[in-house]
Amino acid sequence: MGTKERRGEPWVVMRARRFGFGRNRLRRRVDRIESMLFLGAVVLALLAVPIAAGVGSSVGNSLEHSAAQRRAELRQVIAVALEDAPLAIGVAPGQATSTVRVGWEDGIGHRRQAMASVAIGTKIGAEVIVWLDRSGAVVAPPKQPGNGTAVGSVVGLSVVMATWLLLCGLFRLARVPLDRRTARDWEREWAEVSPRWTRRQT
Numbered sequence: 756m757g758t759k760e761r762r763g764e765p766w767v768v769m770r771a772r773r774f775g776f777g778r779n780r781l782r783r784r785v786d787r788i789e790s791m792l793f794l795g796a797v798v799l800a801l802l803a804v805p806i807a808a809g810v811g812s813s814v815g816n817s818l819e820h821s822a823a824q825r826r827a828e829l830r831q832v833i834a835v836a837l838e839d840a841p842l843a844i845g846v847a848p849g850q851a852t853s854t855v856r857v858g859w860e861d862g863i864g865h866r867r868q869a870m871a872s873v874a875i876g877t878k879i880g881a882e883v884i885v886w887l888d889r890s891g892a893v894v895a896p897p898k899q900p901g902n903g904t905a906v907g908s909v910v911g912l913s914v915v916m917a918t919w920l921l922l923c924g925l926f927r928l929a930r931v932p933l934d935r936r937t938a939r940d941w942e943r944e945w946a947e948v949s950p951r952w953t954r955r956q957t
Contacts, residue, residue, distance in 0.1 A: 789933050796926045800919055807914035815907020822898040829897055834859035834885045837868065840877040851875060857883060861891065869893040 834857040841853050852872040861867055871885045871893045886896045 789930060792926060792929050796922045800922055803915055803918040803922075807911045807918065810914050811907040811909075811911020813907075814910045815904040818898070818903025818906055819900070820903075822900070822903055825897040829886045829888055829894065831884050831886050831896075832859050832861075833882050834871065836873060836877050836879055836881045836883055839879050840873050840875055842876050853877075857885060857893075859885065867891070 837856045837858050840855050851874065853875050854870050854872050855877065856868055857871045857873070858866060858868045869885075869892070871883065872895070873881075873883045877883060884896075885893050888894050
């Protein structure tokens, strides 16, 4: 009968007993404290997921909004490279662009020249796209749509991982005094029990 009742216990009750809640004479106060700390850490770790998602989403939306504003303030024109861009040899590792002089014709037919970043290996006479601000000066290209969302995802994931590592560290740190207390209790109880076992063996 007792076995059937145990099998019929709700899942929540069974988990609660496993974490140290309920009446169990074999569980010490230290065990209950450790179980509560573990349960609290698990709850905080779960809560960190939607919080981190919100932070990442906020960062991504902010970056996307800033990039959209930046793109609205700039305009792109098709220019012509006036010199060859150097090849990859001698360029810093990871660098994919080089600065060369380019020329283009503005809205009123005037020829203009400026230094702009182009892909490595671009030949003279090749058409390249340059971005101009409101004053007509060449500026760095704005961020493409979706870059901010990617950065936000990385930020959210970083927040989750950092939070989990922090909770893990705090939990392990909180267990140090509990483990010491447990060791002292075991030592005291063994000092009380060992003489009885010694007398029985003799």
